[in-house]
Amino acid sequence: MPAAVPKPRRLVRSVKDYVNLGHNKVENHLKTQQSELKEELKPTDTVTYRIGQFLWTNFFGFVYHYVKSRFGRRHPYSAYPKQDDSGVYRIPPVASFALLSDWASDTEESDKVGRLAARYEPDYSIHLGDVYFVGTQKEVAANFLIPEASWPWGRCGSLALSGNHEMYSNGRAFFETLLPKMWIEQSGIRVVQKAGFFCLENDYWRVVGLDTGYTSVRNPVMEILRPPDCRLKDAQLHWLRDQVRLGNPEDRRGLLFLSHHPPFSVFREAFPEPARQLVSLLGAAKRPAAWIWGHEHRLIVYSGQPLSGEWPVHGRCIGHGGMPVELDEPADISPIVFRDDRIRTRLKRKNLGYNGFAYLRLDGPEALIQYVDLDNTLVYQEVLRIEEGAVVVEG
Numbered sequence: 001m002p003a004a005v006p007k008p009r010r011l012v013r014s015v016k017d018y019v020n021l022g023h024n025k026v027e028n029h030l031k032t033q034q035s036e037l038k039e040e041l042k043p044t045d046t047v048t049y050r051i052g053q054f055l056w057t058n059f060f061g062f063v064y065h066y067v068k069s070r071f072g073r074r075h076p077y078s079a080y081p082k083q084d085d086s087g088v089y090r091i092p093p094v095a096s097f098a099l100l101s102d103w104a105s106d107t108e109e110s111d112k113v114g115r116l117a118a119r120y121e122p123d124y125s126i127h128l129g130d131v132y133f134v135g136t137q138k139e140v141a142a143n144f145l146i147p148e149a150s151w152p153w154g155r156c157g158s159l160a161l162s163g164n165h166e167m168y169s170n171g172r173a174f175f176e177t178l179l180p181k182m183w184i185e186q187s188g189i190r191v192v193q194k195a196g197f198f199c200l201e202n203d204y205w206r207v208v209g210l211d212t213g214y215t216s217v218r219n220p221v222m223e224i225l226r227p228p229d230c231r232l233k234d235a236q237l238h239w240l241r242d243q244v245r246l247g248n249p250e251d252r253r254g255l256l257f258l259s260h261h262p263p264f265s266v267f268r269e270a271f272p273e274p275a276r277q278l279v280s281l282l283g284a285a286k287r288p289a290a291w292i293w294g295h296e297h298r299l300i301v302y303s304g305q306p307l308s309g310e311w312p313v314h315g316r317c318i319g320h321g322g323m324p325v326e327l328d329e330p331a332d333i334s335p336i337v338f339r340d341d342r343i344r345t346r347l348k349r350k351n352l353g354y355n356g357f358a359y360l361r362l363d364g365p366e367a368l369i370q371y372v373d374l375d376n377t378l379v380y381q382e383v384l385r386i387e388e389g390a391v392v393v394e395g
């Protein structure tokens, strides 16, 4: 039985809390506890009460949640087909999307991006993962579910992918609290999202949401023995093969993949294993495709790159949804077609860029992508087109 959503209380967070945040699980769990303490204490509380709460929340709370999460079992994996639900959904030939990644930070910036995306009135909105700090029920509720939450619900549905931060708490709130609230309209009925991956399709495009989050975290001992590589689990691979029929060479529709983790990067560690698995699945159906991901907190448009050495993919990183936007220099600038390196502010001796989201509009064989910042400035736009089954960038 899914756990009940906790009584929602607004988390009080600032983007400053997130500057220099790493992928260290200890740090992220501690930050969640500190945030809860900040939320609980009132100015009228006595010193004794404050010390007691500090110990209880920061120390005991941290130890309890950290040990439970890091050494406890991950939430069971969920896969299609469920009864009457294959995870493959029909969308109209003209359909708009708000794509937000690394957005759920519950800050002034994420609120601004979320409310702006809602003004675009997208048919669908998709979160590409990472609910900060560790994806607890309270954090899911604060970003998506409480009345003041700023998640831009799509007119015809909203779906979510898991990042690594949801898995820092074993994915429990992702599967039990967030997914049951996500839905997509099919023939006038709201179908609830039942697994961490999905396929939306019309006669021209297939938008495939991949789950790379579930396998991005292991318990500390296993992480040393076998570092997580974000691989697609067997159940997801079987679904891609049998339900989506990804390897069908007669299917000439354009492929647009969405995931949290990057298969390619010139900034930080990338996770190429899912691309290798897809190449193997695609076989003769392997044609140039597009792939939008997050994880890195920046906006980058890459030129076509041969993933796994043989599969040309147009990659875009849109992890600038709600976290401090990183402006560090890449190791290699040559694959970058566009990057938003404008400085918005300076915090903790760091220059930070502009948060934003991607507005995607499918219209027959064309896909317009507009990259919009939190002030509603159109930062960059492009048109992707399907030519003989291959996704090409216009111009």
Ligand SMILES: [Fe+2]
Residues within 6 Å of the ligand: 130, 163, 164, 165, 260, 294, 295, 296
């Ligand atoms: Fe991430």
